[in-house]
Amino acid sequence: MSLRFKLLLLALSTLALPLAGWLIVRQMEELLRQGQEQTLTASAKALARSLAALKTALPPAGQAFYVHSCAGGMRIDGYADDWNQLMPYAQNIGPADDAQKAKLLLCADGDFLYLLAQVRDATRTRADASDENALLRDHLTLSLAHDNDLRRYLIASAAPGRFDARVLDGEGDSLPQVLGGSWREDADGYRVELRLPRAQMPDSLTLNEFDAGAPNNAHIELRPLLLRSPDISSDLAQFAPDGMRVRVLSAEGWVVAESGQLAALSSKSSTPALRRWFENLIYRSLIAPDMTRAQDFATNLPRLSSPEIWQALSGVAATAWHPAPNQGSSVVLAAAVPLKDNNEVRGALLLEQSGDALPLLTNRALLILIGASIGALLFAGAVLFAFAGVLGVRIRRLRDAVERAKHASGRVERNADRQVPLPLLGAKDELGDLARSFAHLLDEVTAYTDYLRTLASKLSHELQTPLAIVKSSLDNLDQQSVSTDARTYLVRARSGAERLGAIVRAMSEASRMDRAIHGVDAEEFDLSAVVRGCVEAYRPLLAPRRIEADLPASPLLMHGAPELIAQALDKLIDNARSFTPEDGWIRISLRANGDGAIVSVANQGPPLPPTMADRLFDSLVSVRPSTVQKATVVNGAPAEPPHLGLGLSIVRLIAELHRGVATARNLADGSGVEFSLELRGMPRRPLMGGMG
Amino acid sequence: MGRNIAIVEDEPAIRANYVEALNRFGYTTHGYSTRPDASRAFAQRLPELVIIDVGLGDEPEGGFELCRELRAQSPTLPILFLTARDSDFDVISGLRLGADDYLTKDVSLHHLAARISALFRRIDALNKPASKETVVEHGPLKLEAERMRVTWNNHEVPLTVTEFWMIHTLVRFPGHVKNRDQLMREAQVVVDDATITSHIKRIRKKFLAIDEAFDSIETVHGAGYRWRPT
Numbered sequence: 001m002s003l004r005f006k007l008l009l010l011a012l013s014t015l016a017l018p019l020a021g022w023l024i025v026r027q028m029e030e031l032l033r034q035g036q037e038q039t040l041t042a043s044a045k046a047l048a049r050s051l052a053a054l055k056t057a058l059p060p061a062g063q064a065f066y067v068h069s070c071a072g073g074m075r076i077d078g079y080a081d082d083w084n085q086l087m088p089y090a091q092n093i094g095p096a097d098d099a100q101k102a103k104l105l106l107c108a109d110g111d112f113l114y115l116l117a118q119v120r121d122a123t124r125t126r127a128d129a130s131d132e133n134a135l136l137r138d139h140l141t142l143s144l145a146h147d148n149d150l151r152r153y154l155i156a157s158a159a160p161g162r163f164d165a166r167v168l169d170g171e172g173d174s175l176p177q178v179l180g181g182s183w184r185e186d187a188d189g190y191r192v193e194l195r196l197p198r199a200q201m202p203d204s205l206t207l208n209e210f211d212a213g214a215p216n217n218a219h220i221e222l223r224p225l226l227l228r229s230p231d232i233s234s235d236l237a238q239f240a241p242d243g244m245r246v247r248v249l250s251a252e253g254w255v256v257a258e259s260g261q262l263a264a265l266s267s268k269s270s271t272p273a274l275r276r277w278f279e280n281l282i283y284r285s286l287i288a289p290d291m292t293r294a295q296d297f298a299t300n301l302p303r304l305s306s307p308e309i310w311q312a313l314s315g316v317a318a319t320a321w322h323p324a325p326n327q328g329s330s331v332v333l334a335a336a337v338p339l340k341d342n343n344e345v346r347g348a349l350l351l352e353q354s355g356d357a358l359p360l361l362t363n364r365a366l367l368i369l370i371g372a373s374i375g376a377l378l379f380a381g382a383v384l385f386a387f388a389g390v391l392g393v394r395i396r397r398l399r400d401a402v403e404r405a406k407h408a409s410g411r412v413e414r415n416a417d418r419q420v421p422l423p424l425l426g427a428k429d430e431l432g433d434l435a436r437s438f439a440h441l442l443d444e445v446t447a448y449t450d451y452l453r454t455l456a457s458k459l460s461h462e463l464q465t466p467l468a469i470v471k472s473s474l475d476n477l478d479q480q481s482v483s484t485d486a487r488t489y490l491v492r493a494r495s496g497a498e499r500l501g502a503i504v505r506a507m508s509e510a511s512r513m514d515r516a517i518h519g520v521d522a523e524e525f526d527l528s529a530v531v532r533g534c535v536e537a538y539r540p541l542l543a544p545r546r547i548e549a550d551l552p553a554s555p556l557l558m559h560g561a562p563e564l565i566a567q568a569l570d571k572l573i574d575n576a577r578s579f580t581p582e583d584g585w586i587r588i589s590l591r592a593n594g595d596g597a598i599v600s601v602a603n604q605g606p607p608l609p610p611t612m613a614d615r616l617f618d619s620l621v622s623v624r625p626s627t628v629q630k631a632t633v634v635n636g637a638p639a640e641p642p643h644l645g646l647g648l649s650i651v652r653l654i655a656e657l658h659r660g661v662a663t664a665r666n667l668a669d670g671s672g673v674e675f676s677l678e679l680r681g682m683p684r685r686p687l688m689g690g691m692g
Numbered sequence: 693m694g695r696n697i698a699i700v701e702d703e704p705a706i707r708a709n710y711v712e713a714l715n716r717f718g719y720t721t722h723g724y725s726t727r728p729d730a731s732r733a734f735a736q737r738l739p740e741l742v743i744i745d746v747g748l749g750d751e752p753e754g755g756f757e758l759c760r761e762l763r764a765q766s767p768t769l770p771i772l773f774l775t776a777r778d779s780d781f782d783v784i785s786g787l788r789l790g791a792d793d794y795l796t797k798d799v800s801l802h803h804l805a806a807r808i809s810a811l812f813r814r815i816d817a818l819n820k821p822a823s824k825e826t827v828v829e830h831g832p833l834k835l836e837a838e839r840m841r842v843t844w845n846n847h848e849v850p851l852t853v854t855e856f857w858m859i860h861t862l863v864r865f866p867g868h869v870k871n872r873d874q875l876m877r878e879a880q881v882v883v884d885d886a887t888i889t890s891h892i893k894r895i896r897k898k899f900l901a902i903d904e905a906f907d908s909i910e911t912v913h914g915a916g917y918r919w920r921p922t
Contacts, residue, residue, distance in 0.1 A: 464776035465703055468797035472709035475801035479716055501798045508778055512887070515780060530913040537871075537915035563889055566913040 003395075004388035011381040018373030022286060025366050036355070037319040040335040044351035045317065047239050047246060048337050051349070056235045058339055058346040059250035064226040065091060065205065066254045068107040068302055074114045078160065078184030078193050083107075083116050089302050090118070093207055095218035102209040102218070108227065112195040115142075115181075115207075121189040123213030126158040129166040139210050140192060144202035145222050146174040155192055157183035165194070176200045201225075226250055232257035240351075245299075247350040248339065251313060253303050256347065262324065262332065262354045279363055282370065292322040297334055297352065299325075304350065312336030312348040324354050331355055391431075397423045398435055405442045453514070460507035467504060470497050513650045517564065517657050522682040525562045526555040527597055531590045534569050538588075542573070545580050550589035556597055559681040560658045568654040569599065571647035572675050576603035579673070596660060596680035607666040608673055616664050617652035651677065658682055694718040695812060698739040700730045700758060701774070702749045706797070710743070710774075713801045714808070727754040731761060738766055741811060743804075744791075746775040746782060756789055763790040768818075770811040774804070780890055793853045810853050814840040828863055831922040833908070835863055847902045854879045855895050862909065862919040871916035892917055 051058070068086050075082060086105050094101030105116040117140060127137035139156035142165065149172025157163040165179035181194025204224040210217050232248050236259035240246040243263030248256045296306040297320075311318040317337040324330040332354045339347040401422045422442070424435035474494050482490060528551055535549045569588075576586050584604035591598055608616065648662070655662040660678040667674055697719045701707040707723040714721040722739070724730035726749050734742075742762060748754030759771055773786045773794040786794045792811055795804065817839035826837040832845040840856045842849045851859065861870055861878035870878075872888045879891075892909060899906040908920045 461776055461778075464778075464797045465706065468776070469703065469705040469709065471798070472706055472713065472801055476709050476713050476716075479713075505798065512779060519780070533913040533915060537912075562913055563911060567889075 002388075003392050004385060007384040007388040008381060011377065011384045014377050014380045015373075017376055018369060021369040021373065022366075025369060026286075028365065033321075036333060037335065040333055040351060040353055041317050041319060041337065043241060043244075044246075044335040044337040044349055047236075047351060048339050048349045050239045051232070051235055051248075051339065052341075054235050056232050057229070058232075058341050059226060059229070059248070059254070059256045060224045061251055061341075061344050061346050062223075063252065064224045064250060064254070065104065065106055066226045066250075066252075066302060067113065068105070069228060070107040070109050070114065074107070074109070074112075074195070076114075076182050076193050076195055078182035078191055080116060080118065080191060080193075086302070090116075093117075093209065093218060093220050094120075095214070095216055097216075101211075102207075104207050106225065108198065108201070111198050113198060113201045114195045115193070117192045117207055117209075119189045119191070119209050119211070121211050121213070122187070123211070124185070124190070125212040127156055128158045129154050129156045129163060131156070131158070134166070135210075136212060138190075138212050141168070141208040141210065142179070143170075143206045143208075143222060144175050144196075145204045146172065146200075146202045148172070149174050150222075151175045153179050155179075155181070155194075157190075159183075160185050163192075174200060175202060226254055226256065228255070229257050233259050236260070243353070245352045247304070247352075249304055249309065249313070249336075249348045249350060251345060251347055253305050253309055253313065253348075255302055255304060258299075262352060279367065282366060283363060286366065290321075291331070292320040292334075295325075297322050297332065297350075308334065308336050309348060309350065312338050312350070313345060314338075315340070315345050394424055394427075394431055398431065398438065402438050402442070405438075405446075456507040457512075460504040463500070463504045467497065467500055471501065509650075513567075514653060517561075517653055520561040520564060520657070522559050522561060522684075524557060524559055527558040527560075527562075527565065527599075527679070528552050528554070528556040528590055530562045530566055531569065531588065531599060534566055534573075535588050538573050542577055542580075542586060544582055545577070546585040548585060548587040550587065550591075552590060552592065556590065556592055558597060558658075558679065559684065560679065561654075561682070564654045564657065565599075565677075565679070568651045568677060569601070571651050572601040572677075575647060575675070576601050576605075576673075579603060579605035581605070584672075593678065594680075596658075596678065598676055598678050600674055600676040602667060602672055602674035604672040606673075607670060608664060617648045617662050648675075651675075655679065694720050695741065696737075696739040697721045697741045697743065697808070698730065698733070699723045699743045699774075700725075700727070700748060700755065701743070701745045702726065702747070703745075710801075710804070714805070717805050717808075719808070725749065727751055727758050730758060734762065734765070738762075738769060740815075741770045741772065741808060743772045743774050743808075746773060746777050746786065756785060759786065759789045759791055768815070770815060772807065772811065774799070778887075783890075784894075787852060791852075807853060810840065810857075813838065814853070828860075830863055830866060830908075830919070832903070833863065835860060844899055844902050844906070849898050849902060851895065851898065855891060855898075858891060859895060862917060866919040867921040869912045869915045869918045875916065 066089070068089065070082075070086075073082070080087065083105055086107060090103035090105045092099040092102070093104050100120070102117065102119045105118075107114045119138075119140070121138055125137045127134045127139070129139070131137070134154060134156045137156060139154055142153045142155055144151050144153070149170065151170030151172060152168040153165040154168050155163065155165045160183050163181060163183045165181070167177065167179075176196050179194060179196065181192055184191045184193075202225065204222045206220045206222045208218060208220055229248075236246050236248065236257055240260040243261075245258070245260045245262050247258045250256050292306055292308065296304065306320065308318040308320040315338045317335065319336070320334045322332050322334065324332045332352050334350060334352045336348050336350045338345045339349050405422065422435050422439045424431050425439055426432065427435065470493075474490065474497060477490060532549070532551055535547065535551070539547055573586070573588075580586055580603045586604075587600075587602040589600045589602075648664075652662045655677050658679040658681055660680050662675070662677050664673065664675045666672075694717075697714055699707055699710050699714075699721060701710065701723065702725050704725065707725065711721045711723045722733070724733060742758075744755040744758055746753065746755035748758070751757065755773060755775065759773070762769055762771055767790075771791045773791050774797060775782070775786075775794075776797045778796045783794045792814075793807060795807065799807075817836070818841075820838075828835040828837065834843045834846075835841075837860065840851075840853060842851055842856060842859055857879040858875050861875055875888055875891075892911075896906070896909055899908070908922075910918050910920045912918060
């Protein structure tokens with residue numbers, strides 16, 4: 001992983017900033033909400049107290065039958081079609097173990113009170129109400145009460161259709177004497193629909209179902225009728241704050257009174273829809289609290305049933321947030337407080353207030369936070385990225401410079417002015433330290449390399465003076481009268497001195513070559529002609545060894561120093577000659593290679609020791625067995641010039657001067673060794689303008 | 693009484709050996725170990741030939757300094773550097789200061805003697821009228837063997853003895869390739885290939901300084917050099 005990428009990852013740590021900000025904003029938002037909730041709850045409580053002060057008749061405690069309001073036009077036909085809307089609110093009057101066996105629905109319009117009873121009874125025993133045994137058959141008992149009057153009616157029918165209820169007992173004028181309705185049956189049970197005039201409407205009623213086939217039957221006490229109360233509504237209208245909706249619920253959650261409208265939010269035309277949508281998204285996903293479902297609080301519900309309502313009906317104030325119906329971006333805060341009368345919960349008061357779903361303050365804070373976070377993230381990322389880039393560039397520069405310096409110190413490069421100084425030497429940071437350490441190290445390496453490189457020339461230089469003493473002394477001794485016996489030693493001493501001289505010369509030659517190579521002027525020449533000329537010159541030199549030449553017929557132009565290449569070839573041939581047996585062969589080949597050429601000299605002979613292959617072209621390395629040289633000393637005539645392994649290092653220098661390499665390898669068939677020079681020509685620009 | 697030769701050499705053993713050897717060859721030789729010693733002696737009487745080592749005692753370039761002084765005193769005095777310093781740079785410096793030849797210390801006494809006698813011959817020949825027989829002419833080249841003078845288009849080419857002998861070897865048989873060994877033998881020097889190459893290069897430069905179109909010395913790669921026949 002690159003440094004840049006790592007630092008970029010580090011930049012992600014700035015994400016902690018928006019996280020912390022988000023927590024703070026959420027906290028703030030929660031506080032604001034709590035404030036709002038408390039305010040609304042206080043308002044609701046004030047309203048409840050106002051109602052109490054007005055002595056408004058509260059809905060009755062305990063269970064009641066709720067009388068829905070219907071728009072009229074209910075047909076008494078025994079069919080439930082026109083009741084469909086109310087069906088979900090049907091109140092159960094079945095026995096305790098099967099409450100839903102019988103259901104009751106009441107509704108009233110201006111003229112009549114309508115009643116629908118639905119009984120699930122698969123084991124029908126039919127009888128008309130007028131039948132004597134009707135009380136033992138399946139039937140319904142309806143009790144109506146008004147003030148002190150109470151009357152019971154028996155409702156039964158042997159066949160679907162109209163029926164007349166039989167008055168079982170009870171008196172009073174306020175209640176109808178005759179009650180008729182419609183009876184319908186199906187496979188599951190039967191349905192009874194009837195109505196009575198509004199004028200004869202009872203205060204309370206009960207309907208008991210009798211199933212002849214069932215082991216036990218329910219007995220429902222009289223329950224008061226619960227209607228929408230215009231009194232409470234007008235009281236509420238008096239007190240309800242503007243833009244709020246207030247509802248009074250009975251102890252069972254039935255809506256008894258309702259007043260006020262939720263203020264429709266003025267749509268903010270100033271905010272672009274897209275931005276609003278974006279803000280909404282951010283708010284919803286990051287901050288918005290849990291919402292109660294909107295339909296739990298919808299207008300015109302006869303009964304409200306949500307946890308908040310039940311909490312309020314149990315005597316504890318509660319609040320809830322729910323989205324405003326049909327208004328995507330606003331929310332409604334609902335506060336429910338219990339309505340009490342003598343410490344008895346008689347109902348609940350629900351106060352609702354709509355507000356913008358995006359509280360301005362929170363929203364702005366959030367947006368600023370998000371913007372600042374993104375900005376900080378981008379900025380930190382950019383800064384770190386740039387920093388990493390700069391750091392990387394500096395490190396790369398240092399590395400490249402070190403690489404270059406390594407090449408320069410290990411190779412022919414010696415001029416101080418051509419050595420690029422290391423970058424960052426002046427830097428005060430750790431990289432500067434590193435660069436300085438590198439520079440120090442390179443200086444030492446260079447100094448040591450220089451020492452090694454000049455060792456041969458220094459040594460040869462130092463040896464020349466004592467050698468001259470020996471040689472001149474021997475020359476002088478030659479002129480003295482020396483006995484014949486002693487002359488033998490003189491000859492040996494001279495041969496030793498000659499050899500020493502040859503060694504010294506070879507050593508200084510290497511260093512001189514090194515310098516000569518730098519002073520050389522490149523020219524355009526035909527490499528193939530040079531090699532051909534050399535091959536011809538070598539023939540007599542190498543006899544009786546066979547020479548095979550594999551040279552291209554066409555000229556092979558090269559930009560370089562022909563005499564140096566000829567010298568390199570000399571060295572290679574010289575090397576090959578000393579390893580090739582008298583009856584062996586030497587093969588010289590030249591072939592084009594891209595924009596350069598490859599000159600190879602192969603010879604029959606012993607293979608190279610594998611460990612030497614890399615070091616062969618280094619100075620003072622030789623694979624020659626030293627016994628070869630020793631043998632010649634005895635005769636006093638040095639047939640072979642001494643080998644210091646300088647020849648091949650010169651070859652390497654010449655190859656490098658021509659931007660090439662010198663390589664040595666054993667031939668695949670093991671018959672000999674091949675030395676190759678890969679040459680690409682010297683650089684076109686003058687190597688050193690001022691010299692020579 | 694032979695010719696008077698001075699050797700300025702800080703190494704006593706070498707100095708003694710050379711003095712003895714040259715005396716044996718019939719010269720009157722005096723040895724000096726430091727530049728001040730030599731300068732003092734030369735101020736009184738100038739020898740006929742001076743052999744100087746470049747490094748003298750604690751003066752690493754004392755020989756060059758001495759050469760400069762002597763050249764100022766006498767423009768014709770043959771001066772020969774005999775030194776362990778064999779780098780091209782030193783050779784060029786020595787020759788530029790007006791030395792007549794530059795030999796390295798691995799030269800044998802015989803070679804040295806031959807060089808000395810050649811220099812004397814050149815001095816002598818310059819004082820005599822040119823004898824017709826020893827003059828070789830090739831186009832613009834005129835080579836007077838006795839005087840060791842070479843002219844090109846009647847301009848004198850300032851060659852050292854070594855360089856003269858190389859040219860001489862090449863010009864005697866124009867068109868014949870002379871390999872490095874032959875050149876070495878003729879010039880009576882024992883040097884390596886690289887030195888021969890740089891000698892040839894120097895000779896070419898000297899000719900080129902006179903005639904930019906000079907290309908008579910031809911390199912035959914792998915074999916040697918030849919004088920391009922006209």
